[in-house]
Amino acid sequence: MEHHPTPPAPDRRNFLAKAAATVIGGITVVIPAASGLLVLLDPLRRKSADGGAVFVANLAAVPESGEPRKFPVLATRVDAWNRTPDVPVGAVYLQRVAGGAVRALNVACPHAGCFVDFKSARNNYHCPCHNSSFALDGKVLDPKSPSPRPLDTLETEVRNGTEVWVKFRNFRAGVHEKIPV
Amino acid sequence: MKRSPSDDRPVKPLDWLDQRTGYRKLAHEVLFENVPGGARWRYVWGSTLVFCFTIQVITGIALWFAYSPSSQTAWESVYYIQHEMWGGWFLRGLHHYTAQAMTMLLAVHLMQVVIDGAYKAPREFNFWSGIILLCLTLGLSLTGYLLPWDQKGYWATRVATNIVAITPFIGPELQQLVVGGADYGHHTLTRFFALHAGVIPGAIILFIVGHIYFFRRHGLTPKEPRRRPDAAFWPDQVLRDAVACLAVLAVVVFLVIRTRGAELGAPADPSEPFPAARPEWYFLFLFEFLKYFPGGTEVWGAIVIPALLMGLLAAMPFVGNWRLGHRFNVGFLWVMLAGAGWLTWLAIAEDRANPDHAIAVNTAEREARRVIELARSPAGIPPTGAVGLLRNDPLTQGPKLFAKHCASCHRFDGHDGLGGQPKDPASAADLKGFASREWLTGLLDPNRVATPHYFGATKFKAGKMVKYVQEDVAGFPPDDRKLLEKTIVALSAEAGLKSQRDRDRRDTALIVEGKEALVGTRMNCAECHVFHGKGETVGPDLTGYGSRQWLLDFIGNPAHPRFYGDRNDRMPLFGEDKVLPPAELGLLVDWLRGEWFEPAPVAAK
Numbered sequence: 193m194e195h196h197p198t199p200p201a202p203d204r205r206n207f208l209a210k211a212a213a214t215v216i217g218g219i220t221v222v223i224p225a226a227s228g229l230l231v232l233l234d235p236l237r238r239k240s241a242d243g244g245a246v247f248v249a250n251l252a253a254v255p256e257s258g259e260p261r262k263f264p265v266l267a268t269r270v271d272a273w274n275r276t277p278d279v280p281v282g283a284v285y286l287q288r289v290a291g292g293a294v295r296a297l298n299v300a301c302p303h304a305g306c307f308v309d310f311k312s313a314r315n316n317y318h319c320p321c322h323n324s325s326f327a328l329d330g331k332v333l334d335p336k337s338p339s340p341r342p343l344d345t346l347e348t349e350v351r352n353g354t355e356v357w358v359k360f361r362n363f364r365a366g367v368h369e370k371i372p373v
Numbered sequence: 374m375k376r377s378p379s380d381d382r383p384v385k386p387l388d389w390l391d392q393r394t395g396y397r398k399l400a401h402e403v404l405f406e407n408v409p410g411g412a413r414w415r416y417v418w419g420s421t422l423v424f425c426f427t428i429q430v431i432t433g434i435a436l437w438f439a440y441s442p443s444s445q446t447a448w449e450s451v452y453y454i455q456h457e458m459w460g461g462w463f464l465r466g467l468h469h470y471t472a473q474a475m476t477m478l479l480a481v482h483l484m485q486v487v488i489d490g491a492y493k494a495p496r497e498f499n500f501w502s503g504i505i506l507l508c509l510t511l512g513l514s515l516t517g518y519l520l521p522w523d524q525k526g527y528w529a530t531r532v533a534t535n536i537v538a539i540t541p542f543i544g545p546e547l548q549q550l551v552v553g554g555a556d557y558g559h560h561t562l563t564r565f566f567a568l569h570a571g572v573i574p575g576a577i578i579l580f581i582v583g584h585i586y587f588f589r590r591h592g593l594t595p596k597e598p599r600r601r602p603d604a605a606f607w608p609d610q611v612l613r614d615a616v617a618c619l620a621v622l623a624v625v626v627f628l629v630i631r632t633r634g635a636e637l638g639a640p641a642d643p644s645e646p647f648p649a650a651r652p653e654w655y656f657l658f659l660f661e662f663l664k665y666f667p668g669g670t671e672v673w674g675a676i677v678i679p680a681l682l683m684g685l686l687a688a689m690p691f692v693g694n695w696r697l698g699h700r701f702n703v704g705f706l707w708v709m710l711a712g713a714g715w716l717t718w719l720a721i722a723e724d725r726a727n728p729d730h731a732i733a734v735n736t737a738e739r740e741a742r743r744v745i746e747l748a749r750s751p752a753g754i755p756p757t758g759a760v761g762l763l764r765n766d767p768l769t770q771g772p773k774l775f776a777k778h779c780a781s782c783h784r785f786d787g788h789d790g791l792g793g794q795p796k797d798p799a800s801a802a803d804l805k806g807f808a809s810r811e812w813l814t815g816l817l818d819p820n821r822v823a824t825p826h827y828f829g830a831t832k833f834k835a836g837k838m839v840k841y842v843q844e845d846v847a848g849f850p851p852d853d854r855k856l857l858e859k860t861i862v863a864l865s866a867e868a869g870l871k872s873q874r875d876r877d878r879r880d881t882a883l884i885v886e887g888k889e890a891l892v893g894t895r896m897n898c899a900e901c902h903v904f905h906g907k908g909e910t911v912g913p914d915l916t917g918y919g920s921r922q923w924l925l926d927f928i929g930n931p932a933h934p935r936f937y938g939d940r941n942d943r944m945p946l947f948g949e950d951k952v953l954p955p956a957e958l959g960l961l962v963d964w965l966r967g968e969w970f971e972p973a974p975v976a977a978k
Contacts, residue, residue, distance in 0.1 A: 236546060240555035252950035253778075261777065264644040271444055271558035276757075280644030281556075299646070303671065304532040304663070307646035309729075312796055320648035320733065321532060322664045332668060340668035354951075362556075364545060365535035366671050373545075373555050 240373050245357040249286060251350060254294060260287040260310050260317075260328065262299065265360045284346060284358055285310060285317075287328065296346040296358045297330045303339040305365045317343060340368045404607035406589065410599030412609035415489075417617035418482035419588075424618040425475040426577065428625075429513075432468040437570055440520070442562040445758035447522035448640040452748055452759065455637050466634030470625045472514055476655045478621070479507050480710065487689065487706050490699055491594035497690040499587035504687055506580050509573050511655075516569035518653055522562060524737065527641030528650035530565075531557065532660075536675045557643070639740040640759045648733035651724070658716035661723075682709060732792070743769055746972050765956075771964020774957055778947065779804070800830040801944070807965055808868035808919025810876075813861045819847040832942045837901060838912060845897070856890050860898070863887025868919030872967050891915070903935075910934060924962040928953075 202210075249263045264280040283299045297317075301308050306321035316333055317326040325333040330343035347359040364371040384392075391397045408416070439458060441450040454461035483503070486492055492500035519530040538548035553560025604610070639645075652660050659679070666674035685692075685705065692698040724730040740763055747762040748754050755761060763769045775783075775790030781797060786805040789795050803826045806812040815821045822842040823829050833839060849857060863884045866877045877884065892899040892907045899908030902915045913936040917923040926933070929948025932941035947953045953961065963969060 233550065235549050235552070235554045235560060238549070238554035250951035252945065253952040255781075262646075269556075271556070272554070272560050274445075274559070280642065283644045283646075303535075303668070305535045306528060306532060306650060307648070309646065309648055320729070321650060321660075324668075336667050338663060338666055338668060338671060340671070364538060366539040368669050 240362060245347070245349060245359045247355055248284060248296070248358045248360075249356050251294070251354050251356055254286045254288050254356065256288060258288055258328075259312060260285040260295075260297070262286075262310065265358065267360065282360060282362065283307070284360065285343075286348075286356060286358075292350070294348045294350060294356050295329070296348045296356075298344040298346055298360075298362065300344070300362060300365070301339060302341045302344060302363065302365055302370075303337075308343065340366060341370060344370055402589075404605065404611070406593075406606040407603055408593060408606055408610050409595035409603050410597075411601035411604040412613050413596065414613055414617070415485060415596060416593065416610060417614050418478060418485050420614035421478050421617050421621050422475065422482055423581065424621065425471050425478060426581065428471045428622075429468060429475070430574065432464055432471070433570060433574070435464055436468060440566075442520065442566040443559045444522060444557075444562060444641070445756070447520060447562050448637075449748075449754050449759050451521040451523075451637055452745065452754075455634060456745060456749070462634035463629060466629030466632070467625060469635030470628045472517065473653075473655070474621055474625055475510055476514065479510055483507065484706060484710070487702055489594050489596055490693065492689050492702075493693045493699070494690060496587065496591050496594070499584060499591065500690055501687060502580050502584040502587060504683070506577060506584060508683075509577050509580065512573050513569060513577075514653060514655070516565045516573065519565045520562070520569060521637055522641045523638035523741075524641055524645070524647040525636075525638040525650065527557070527643075528647045529652050530561070532650070532652070536671075539672045540676060541672065557641075637741065637745075638737055639744045639763055642760050642764070645763075647737065648729065649737040651720075654717070657720040658713040661716040661720035736791075740769060747970060749972065750970050752970075765960070766969060767960045767963035768969040770957070770960040771969075774953070774961045775804075775964070778945075778953060778961070782943070798830070799825050801942075802827050802831075804965055808865060809870055809873060810861055810865045813865055814858075817842055817846055817857060817861060819843045841897075841901075853895055856886075856895055859883050859887035860890045860896050861887070863891055864915060864918055867915065867917050867923075868966065869921075870919070870966055910938075913937060919966070921962055921966060921968070924965065925958060928958060928962065 246265060246267045248265055253261070253263070255261055262283055262285050265282045265284055266278045267281045268275060268277045269279045269281050285297045285299060287295045287297075289295045299307050301319040301321065301324055303319065303322055303324050306319050308317045308319045308324075308326065310316075311318050315328065317328075317330070319325070319339070322338045324337035324339035326337075326339070326343050327333050330345055332339055332342055344361075344363045346361060349357045351357055361372045364373050436454065439450060439454045439461070441447065451465070455465055456462070486500065486503065515533060519526040534548050534552050537551055538544045540547055549555065551561075551564065553564045651657065659675070662678075663671060663674045686709075689702045689705075693702055695701070743766065744759060744763050747766055748759055772785070772790035775785055776793065779785075780789035780795045782799065782801040784799045784803040784805075787803065816827050819842050821827060823834055823839050828834050828836065828839050846857065862880055864887070865873065866880075866884045866887075869877070888904075890896045891904050898904065898915070901911035902908050902913065903910055904915045906916075908915075913927065925948070927936050930946045931937050931944040932939070932946055932949075937944075945952050948955070948958055
């Protein structure tokens with residue numbers, strides 16, 4: 193290693209130079225960092241599309257026996273720069289209930305978002321990830337289930353007596369309250 | 374040639390280089406570090422980790438040249454690397470298995486450091502930088518798992534990011550930042566990729582530099598008793614390190630070749646269930662741990678307890694100062710490892726004992742293989758991405774549609790299309806091979822027509838057709854029996870089944886004869902069926918029987934006068950009542966008829 197001469201101690205009175213160096217140095221870092229940070233934080237203002245009710249299935253396709261049946265939900269999906277109509281954005285279980293109405297449950301487990309399975313042999317829903325189980329109406333069956341709340345019901349409407357329309361939403365996982373995302 | 378300033382003698386090139394760069398001193402510092410007690414095998418672990426990280430950087434950058442992070446191109450570009458590019462499968466396999474090796478080696482290195490007491494003062498910062506490196510490496514695994522954008526990565530990441538959302542105070546915002554919006558998509562991939570290939574490796578490099586600097590500052594912690602005199606790092610320890618790295622590489626290469634590289638599942642599809650979803654094996658203990666936290670207490674299992682354990686790990690240098698501190702630390706580490714091992718074993722044992730999981734894994738593997746066949750088909754992958762390939766594939770969707778809509782009455786080869794058994798017994802025909810010569814031969818067999826395989830469980834059990842077969846056909850003389858066979862061939866040819874194409878082509882003469890017999894008096898079919906404009910509409914019209922259009926029309930509306938009319942027995946009007954959208958009806962029909970893309974057989978060598 194070559195030997196460099198030791199520089200003289202900085203002048204203690206040279207406050208202006210120190211302050212200017214700090215400020216200028218700070219600006220050169222802050223401006224690019226802030227511009228990056230802004231783009232990094234942009235997803236915070238993105239909300240899930242709330243497109244209102246969508247047609248999911250014809251009533252005839254929902255078993256009269258009251259057994260739930262799974263249907264994909266087709267809607268316009270906005271994925272950053274792409275807007276694609278009629279693609280699956282999720283899925284629901286539809287089930288006929290008393291009074292000619294239809295119950296719709298979001299297939300996503302409220303625990304961590306896995307796709308729950310309807311088990312016809314046991315007549316209940318079961319999550320293949322962490323073993324939460326749910327009754328036909330979506331209520332938590334086993335109190336030890338990791339799911340903090342029942343399966344999420346969705347608003348449904350039977351139009352013209354034949355078409356099942358569902359207001360499809362996803363909800364925050366892992367919390368007791370049903371909070372739309 | 375350069376000359377030294379003091380005299381006229383030429384300076385040797387290496388001396389000149391050293392004067393300008395000081396490389397000799399640097400090399401000396403790197404290679405002649407003192408190893409107290411001489412070289413030992415137990416000191417190799419840190420070097421193997423640096424080696425693994427180097428492999429990851431090299432293979433990762435090479436993968437980067439071909440990878441494209443977006444929801445329409447991520448799976449597609451990984452498929453292309455894996456199946457189309459020269460040595461792509463090997464490169465991806467190296468990257469995949471080295472990541473696994475790295476996790477194991479991290480555990481071993483941590484154990485060695487704790488057991489040897491290398492975490493104690495003055496090496497606290499060395500230890501902490503190591504803990505941070507451990508967390509960063511696990512972060513690499515977590516972010517890398519999503520990048521192929523296959524079902525496995527997608528569903529596992531949904532779980533992981535939902536866990537992020539339960540972080541106290543900032544959870545939902547943090548999740549949104551990680552996911553890149555409210556839904557999973559392009560920006561989830563761009564963000565995970567930026568973390569995986571930029572931010573985390575950058576941080577790892579910084580911390581490795583710090584880790585090695587701290588290590589050099591305080592020196593190696595020798596394992597007592599020292600068996601030999603001190604020695605330099607070069608060459609004995611370097612040789613041991615090199616052998617260990619070679620062994621790691623050999624294991625990795627063995628795994629890559631044995632498994633033909635890393636797996637690639639079917640493309641991510643949020644509407645398609647994936648019950649085989651599991652995290653990478655070294656996160657299984659956390660996955661299993663979460664099963665024990667009933668609703669609302671998940672934050673304890675996912676965040677609080679793991680954070681406390683990591684805190685305890687980081688506090689080891691302080692704990693180690695107490696009289697029994699070191700023993701406590703070693704015991705704590707063993708308990709943690711045993712606990713994680715036990716939870717991992719529980720997760721594996723539970724899945725093994727669960728037949729549903731085995732079915733799920735089989736389905737996942739089948740779909741993964743199938744989508745590759747489709748991607749390699751002449752049609753290839755459309756610009757909208759590969760996710761549509763399986764959605765529009767009769768071989769994949771047909772069985773699912775059959776199980777969902779048909780199997781409550783029908784069977785397919787005795788099962789529900791997917792290999793399961795519905796709750797209720799069959800109440801309509803088994804449709805495997807529908808309209809084929811074999812299927813029709815059974816239908817026209819007096820011993821079989823009234824079995825549940827055909828009309829046995831329907832109201833037609835005592836109908837005209839069953840009566841015709843059991844009385845008229847049963848009494849056919851040999852000549853008529855021969856003619857019946859030709860009639861079957863002709864009727865079956867109406868379907869134009871792919872599986873019979875060659876036989877149909879060969880039997881043109883038979884088919885002509887059979888067609889005439891179908892409307893002739895000896896077979897007498899036209900008494901109840903219309904065939905190409907001739908005959909009576911009592912039973913279904915047989916023109917084009919079993920063809921795509923015939924099946925679309927029939928399943929669409931079996932109660933149409935052309936088919937069963939008022940006598941339709943419980944069969945839903947799938948098209949007329951819009952139970953099935955036209956596209957799904959088409960997939961079901963194509964599957965029943967065996968019409969799907971099949972790759973050309975590999976030419977025999």
